[in-house]
Structures are given as structure tokens and as C-alpha cells.
Amino acid sequence: MTSAARKRKKPTSKEVGRAEGLSLTEPEIAVTDAVGRLMEFWGFKRNMGRVWAVMYLSPHPLTAADLKDLLQISSGAVSMTLAELTRWGVVKKVWVQGERKDFFVGEVALWRMISRVLGERERAEIVSAVEAFEHAIESLELKRRDARTDDALRAKIDLQVRRVRALLELSKLGRTLLDALLATAKVDAEPLTRFLLGGGRSE
Amino acid sequence: MTSAARKRKKPTSKEVGRAEGLSLTEPEIAVTDAVGRLMEFWGFKRNMGRVWAVMYLSPHPLTAADLKDLLQISSGAVSMTLAELTRWGVVKKVWVQGERKDFFVGEVALWRMISRVLGERERAEIVSAVEAFEHAIESLELKRRDARTDDALRAKIDLQVRRVRALLELSKLGRTLLDALLATAKVDAEPLTRFLLGGGRSE
């Protein structure tokens, strides 16, 4: 459990002004850190979470420099993090009238964001596991033929086939659930949310 | 993407015999590696996945020494990994008549295993995020009072409240889904599996 985020200098000024004395408010810090931890937990870099969260909480687009100051990370890190977030479709570049710098905004539709990420990331992982299991089952079935004489060996192989099949099924179930989720997400998340939680509205 | 697993010496003997010339068969390697990667992806150590998988595929309980040989890891690593897996309730110690060593078997009920892990791990993470978001909303609402005069600031705070609420809702949704899943799992996974995939049986 790391807590790099906690090492940050306590901000003295109260507000984020989009200009000079850049710092986060206390609730902003709390939220960005929470999101950072969550993202880290889900296998991303903590800074990806923090950067996204800062943008999500900002009323206006931010520049790389803003992020650098607000989160106290190096320019290189900002650049790389933004690039990565952009690849995940979670952040986008916007043009601001008359400004030379690039500005960025966070994806505000949480559900779209999640479905994009889940769709790409978990899916790939699961698919490759499914392939591995399928292949293993084939191998086992081949081996089984050569084991005609050896009863103990056959028993072992049979057990393994059954178990790998169980793994395979489970993976497929995962894939199915994921697909269902993504399908729902594609249409619209709100109904689902409201149904399950009974009320509230998402941004 | 690491691939430490691939560095292992190719086994020459064909079978795992529970005694001396210990090595994994090719399908065993494939499956243990796949599970290892999957586990790593889900935030565990690769070796936890590998160790569990070896046991899952074994027709009989294994000793720490067996695992050490089969997976070519140090005795310390085996001990620690087993301890961890045991804490997760994914492996258990069994007594074998007349043997002095400890023997271990892997949890074979995949669903039980998953629900146990999800229940403890993800839940904690989500709960703490929920708390952070709730707290942040309170803070924001306090701040909002002090901002009576400053319209722009009020607008910003309002936006933030809305957005953090969205995060909160999402987290709660996650928690709800998790709970639903766990409830299902507690009863029995099979029906769910069969329903979704249409057929097959799990170990």
C-alpha cells in the first residue's frame, strides 16, 4: 500500500484559479486521491486516476502545465499520462479560442468511460485465457490417446480435462457477463443505475 | 508484460509423479501460466495463480517441496504463497495418513473461491472509495455556505458536488452488483452459469 499522494505539500491557497497560484482544495485532493487509489487497484497507474479526476472536477479545460502544478508531477509524467488516458478515450484534447497551449477535458460520461476500458482491457485478458485453456484441453485429449495402457495416467488426464473445462467455462461466463454489461452500457447506463439503486441521476 | 514463467527449463520427463523427478507436463505449464497471468491481472501475485493452478490440476494433495520443484521457486516463496492463498481461503492444508509433511489442496469450487476473494478484496476497496466520496460531498457542502457572495465559486462547487455524486452513485452501483453476485454465489453458482452459457457443468 503506497501513499505517495499523501506526501504532497499541504496547499495554502484555497482555490484553483486557472493561472498562477495553482493548488487543489481539500475535497479535490480527497477525491483525486480516492480515484487514484481506485484506478491503481484496477490496474492502472495511480496518476492516471489523479489526472483524470482533477479534470473531471474542473469546470474548464486544463493545460498540461496546470496538471503539473496541481498534482506536483513532472512535465514528462503529465505528457505520458495524458497520452495514455487519451488512448483509453477517457480524456480529450480541446481547442480554446486564442490559446496556444493544448487543453484537455476529462470524459464526463462515466459509464461510457468504463465500458470503453472494460471492453478493451479485460476482454483481451479473458480472451487470451480462454484460448490457453482451449488449447490445453486439446493437448490433454491428445495425450489421453497415447495413454491407452496406463490407467492411472488416464484418470489423471481425465481429471485435468474436467478441471480445465471448468476454468474455461468460468472464463466464458466472464466474457459473457462483460459483453452483456457492455451492451447495456452502449445503450445507456442510467436505466440500469436507477433500477439497481432506485433513484439518483448520473452526470 | 513480464514473462518470467517462460524462462523455466523445459521439462524432460513427462509426468508428475509425487516423488522425485518432478516436473509439469506441457498442458500443465500452459494452464498454470495462464492462470498466473490472470491472477496477476486481477491484482495478485503471479505465483499465487501458478501455485493454485498446480494444485487444482493435481489428483492428490501436494507438499511445499513438490510445489517448489514443480514451479522452480524458493522454499520461502512457496511458504509465503501458500500462507497467502490460505488466507484467501483458496487453498487448504490436509493431513495425509502417516506423513509428517503438510499437504495442500486447492479449492476446487471455483465459484466459492471467487466469491470469497471478491467479497473481501474488492468490497473493501469500494467501500473506502464510497466513504471518501461521501466525505468530500459533505466538505463541499460546507464550503458552499461560505461562498454565499462569490457566484463563480458557488457554481464551481455545485458542479463538483454533482460530479462527485455521480462517482458515489457509480461506486454504490458497483457495491450493489458485487453484493448481488455474492448472494447468488452463496446459494450456488451452477444455475447462473448454466443459464448464461446454456449447458456444461462445473466441477
Add this chain to the structure above:
DNA sequence: CGGACCTTTCAAAATATTTTGAACGAACCG
């Protein structure tokens, strides 16, 4: 007791991941 066995522990070493910041490369401006 004393010696074989086993297991656990833990500091040090090996690895892997993340971050930094200086160097480079555009785009723009006058």
C-alpha cells in the same frame, strides 16, 4: 537430550514499475 525434518521469517538481492528532467523537435511569432 540431539539430530533429522519441515516450515516460517526476514533482510538482502533481484526485478519491475513509475517518475524525473534534460534534450530534442515542432509550431508560432516578430
Add this chain to the structure above:
DNA sequence: CGGTTCGTTCAAAATATTTTGAAAGGTCCG
């Protein structure tokens, strides 16, 4: 053009995580 201002890249440094293996602690004989 030369001077700025940004953005990106990437090797090196900082961190974090994982693994090792030797030491220490138990337990079970004889």
C-alpha cells in the same frame, strides 16, 4: 531567419514489489 513556448521522448533515477536463501523455530522420534 532567431527566439519563444510547448510537447514529447527516453535514459537514468527513484520506488515498489517480489523472490531468494540462510537462519531460526518447531516437532517428532530414538
